[in-house]
Amino acid sequence: MQLEYIGAFNVVLGVLARFWPVWIALVLVMGASFAYKKRLGLYGQLFDSSVGIVGVGICLFWLFTAIFASTISPFNPLVQIPIMKDALPGAVEPQSGLVYLFGGDKLARDVFSRMVYGSQIVLIIAPAATGFALMVGITLGLPAGYYGGRIDTVLSFLANLVLAFPVILLFYLLVTPGIMETPIPYMMAGLFFLFPIIFFSVLFWTRYKKRPDRLYILLGLTLIIGGWVYAGLVFDADPFRIIHIDPNQLNIFVAVVFASSPGVFRIVRGLVMDIKTRDYVAAAQTRGESPWYIMLWEILPNARGPLIVDACLRIGYTTILLGTLGYFGLGLAPESPDWGTAIKDASRLLRSFIHPALPPTIALMSFVLGLNLLADSLREQSMKD
């Protein structure tokens, strides 16, 4: 049976039309941000430069794509329609009359839908893993920089140990199917996921020690929410079955957090060593504040500029790491629609078909580019102050 095709111009129009929820959301958010940019602080200042606008735009685009993925994509990313095997872009699927906008891959799945759904995986894992890495890095980097001495020596040695590992080797060792049979990923998850709970508990404790009414509410909330998420992620024992993560995704998550937290640690340590010589820290010490109060409420807020920039860059880097994992077929399921896996599958067949390779590569590149542009303009804006 012969497939029908629509022309290149119609493909472009079709793609633009499929993204309609994204365009509406983008116009609303960007318009609102632009109108109220004076009142939005650092985020508002981003709209003063074209680089910043482009960066925010690209990031929001992929964010909304991930949110509205089920509306945008015409097909299920895992369903194979045999007649569409290796179909060229613009092929019409005879049964439903819908179009394979970017063609079909070697397993006859819709490349466009897979690209759209791939954004979901990336946009959940990359920011979340970066968040955990930030928590781990900050919680360990603050005392290392503030106290110095032996604690600094030990923690820096450990951080350098991890940094001396080539990332790819680390992943080959940590993200293998075999390791799932051992308790190692769960032990590491159990350790890493403790850090946010510790961080917020200490944060509230040092601030509201003298005000029990506030303290108990905040501490209670931290422990209940933290414990709930912890139980769901590490033991897969969420009583409400809301928070759930696949064992192999947990493994990837842990490996990515493990690989990127030493970097955060080093940055935080350096910033703390710089900031602790300032007058306001000396003033707090004279007032008799506890060391952890000074670290969390005097030093950390003043280190936020470089940390926000670093977080943006790090989300991009984590996206690249996830792609690397997918490219080597580590961790993620083979049929998973994430961009790295799609690039791996397509790049083996580049000699015969190139159309399945381009959408995921351009998607990954544009998202990381958006984050880098965002980080760059954030850095410029924070330097102006």
Next chain:
Amino acid sequence: MLSFILRRLGTMALTMLCLTLVVFFLINLDPNLKKLAISQTEMHTSAEQLESWLVNHGYRQNFFSRYGQWLGVVPKQPVTDPATGKPGRRFSFCNDPVEPTFSGVLQGDFGCSTKFKTTVASKLFPALGATGILMFWVLVVMVPISLLIGILAGMREGSRTDRTLSVASIASTATPEYVSGVIFTVIFASWLGLLNGSAASASRGITFYNFTLPVMTLAIYGIGYIARMTRASMVEVMTQQYIRTARLKGLSFGSVVVKHALRNALIAPFTVIMLQFPWLLTGVVIVEVMFRYQGFGYTLVEAAGNNDIDLLLGCSLVSVFIVLITQLISDVGYAFLNPRIRVQ
């Protein structure tokens, strides 16, 4: 200075010891050993046969004694053949000693590769040589281009050249090797047909036709990063007092840049370039797999994929060594280039 280097070398040895221990532990986890036994024996072997294969090949000895044997601080024991009771070699394809001897990494014996059926040394070192050639060409391309971009951009901060080049370098840092590799292959191999999309033939002889794509792919990710660091350094130097003095005494802009700014602006990028090696290592793995070039990265992936214990240990030792030695060179070199820094 000498004591600084000695202390750093000591830390380096300690780091390598810790890291190899971690790798040794992870690689010898029970599921990994089972996988190795399954791949090394015939199909459909029973669990007992797998276990006896592991015992016969010495994989069930005490963990620390095996690590010591690999390291060369515990004498390597020959395995006893269960049929004859005589001591024999672990693997027929490499000459393990038949008497207990100290034969480990410290003595220069890296062990046997179960995947390639040869000694690790005879597989690893040619592969390193091949990767060395790739690295050389990458550096030849990457360093001059990135320094040039960085200097041109940082010369006049905020100018149109600066904006364009900065966005270009941001774009290049946003392009990991597996993305640029695919894009370059599509453009230069599939559409234009100018270059070869596979570097498999480069092992026999490097030509422009088969080697350009891997070098380009590997260089592009680093170019952006080094260029940005160079630009930052250049911008800082251009705001210094002595640059203004040189301008005011009537030197032309070009000669100020070349004679006064350049030398000081190139100190920071030196460190960055040295620290770029660990990143290149990951890139090398991706590029060699993508373009089927038989080098270090390709060996590493084969070793990891087939759970080839000794080969993977050798690979990790080499890569960790490269990372640490480049860090040391960058520190020492920085102190050497910048006389204001005194190492203690």
